[in-house]
Amino acid sequence: MTLQFTNTATRSKELFVPIDDKNVRMYVCGPTVYDFAHIGNARPAVVFDVLFRLLRHVYGEDHVTYVRNITDVDDKINARAARDFPDLPLNDAIARVTEKTTVQYHADLAALGCLEPTHEPRATAHVPGMIAMIETLIGKGNAYVAEGDEGQEVLFDTASMDGSSGPSYGALSKRNLDEQKAGVRIDVEGHKKNPGDFVLWKQSSAEEPGWDSPWGRGRPGWHIECSVMSAHHLGTTFDIHGGGLDLIFPHHENEIAQSCCAHGTDKMANTWLHNGFVQVEGRKMSKSEGNFVTIHDVLHTEKVGGRKWPGEVVRLALLMTHYREPMDFSVKRLEEAENLMAKWPEPEPSDAPCPPDVFEALLDDLNTPAALQGMQRLCTRDTAGFAAAAAVLGVAKAAAPSVDLSPAEAEVIDREVATRLGFIANKDWGNADRIRDELAGRGIALKDGKDPETGERTTTWEVKR
DSSP: OOOEEEETTTTEEEEOOOSOTTSEEEEEOOOBTTSOOBHHHHHHHHHHHHHHHHHHHHHOGGGEEEEEOBBOOOHHHHHHHHHHOTTSOHHHHHHHHHHHHHHHHHHHHHHTTOOOOSBOOBGGGGHHHHHHHHHHHHHTTSEEEEEETTEEEEEEOGGGOBSSSSOBTTTTTTOOGGGOOOOTTOOOOTTOSSTTOEEEEEEOOSSSOOBOOTTOSEEEOHHHHHHHHHHHHHOSSEEEEEEEGGGIIIIIHHHHHHHHHHHTOSOSEEEEEEEOOEEETTEEOOTTTTOOOBHHHHHHSSTBTTBOOOHHHHHHHHHTSOTTSOEEEOHHHHHHHHHHHHTSOOOOOOOOOOOHHHHHHHHBTOOHHHHHHHHHHHTTTOHHHHHHHHHHHTOSGGGSOOOOOOHHHHHHHHHHHHHHHHHHHTTOHHHHHHHHHHHHHTTEEEEEEEOTTTOOEEEEEEEOO
8 A cells, every 4th residue: 555645845746654653643724714615615625534534544543633723813803703793892793703604614514524623723722822832932033022013013033944953934835035925914014024024923902802921912823823723733743734725825834934943843744735726617716706606605505507506516526626736616517526426326334445446546646536437437336345435535425424513503503593583573584584594504494483381482493414
């Protein structure tokens, strides 16, 4: 058996040898929960779910640790909360946005047949660790305190990472430091030593989320979050770090910088895997283009091709292109996936090993198109092998995991049901129907009734996904 991946860090296909084959460790950047996940976000979720399944098949279910984070502190969240809930205190509004968006994200991924990760840390639960890592970076001369427009902030000094005692800054993205430009979330200002220096900690106003720190009440920068959460669950160096191609710079580059400098290591992860971009009907997805599509849109509205699409069909469509290649998400591709799946039998649970045609394709840089071709050849002549292949790829209805809501998720739904009852009491049928439809889109079915003693309207709910 030869498992190999194309490592972004080396730009070459390499044999995969885990640090510890009794605990193969993988980290994948998860969502920033300010809006529903779009179809481009679905691709890494599905791709790395297949990788998770493959690693479990190779090394054993109990010997793989998969971490996918939730970013629940971010300026985009603050802006969305202020926009959507202008009458609430900002922190209360932020809680509403992050809770609702996280519940929707879980519902979307369950519909796409994704297994739950081993751990799903939230950034807000790891702020003390972020403060500690920033203090370490300052102590080692890799970060500095500066006076920004909104008070003190801490910046990473990119020039301090010169390669003399570890990797050079820019090694992952193959950019020279002199050519660096600030990333998407960075303003180039006079208080920075270098244009590419990025924020580790920034000040918070009284209304914004904030934590006490040696640099005043503030909040972390985006990049430090993943460095701390990955180290907490996987150690200072782990096997695989994954994400979309758009994250190579600046996010993953900055993760490496923070992690290697703080821990004194020459690598954060041994293997870096990145999936290609997603276009929609041949064009870059953009709200201004009118082709911005969320997973919810595809599954529960008629925005794509005038109909709703089953989650298993969407998953299959995403896997019909090799993960490293750009893909076009189109009605035609969805129809191709649906027609292919229509020819398949409903797989029965099977203890059979994954058949060689499928297994060897996945071992070769997660070649899902070739694996699907091998699976297609099995559908009429080897039902046990077909079922085993379907389980590793997660492409059949029977492979979708069961879903249990967490207490926090159930609380969000209870609150929305109560809000809907308030609208009904005020005969605001439009908003009542809106909440019912939104919950239905997240796989939550409502059942209205009356209290047998008081005659008052009641509503119960259950998970239908």
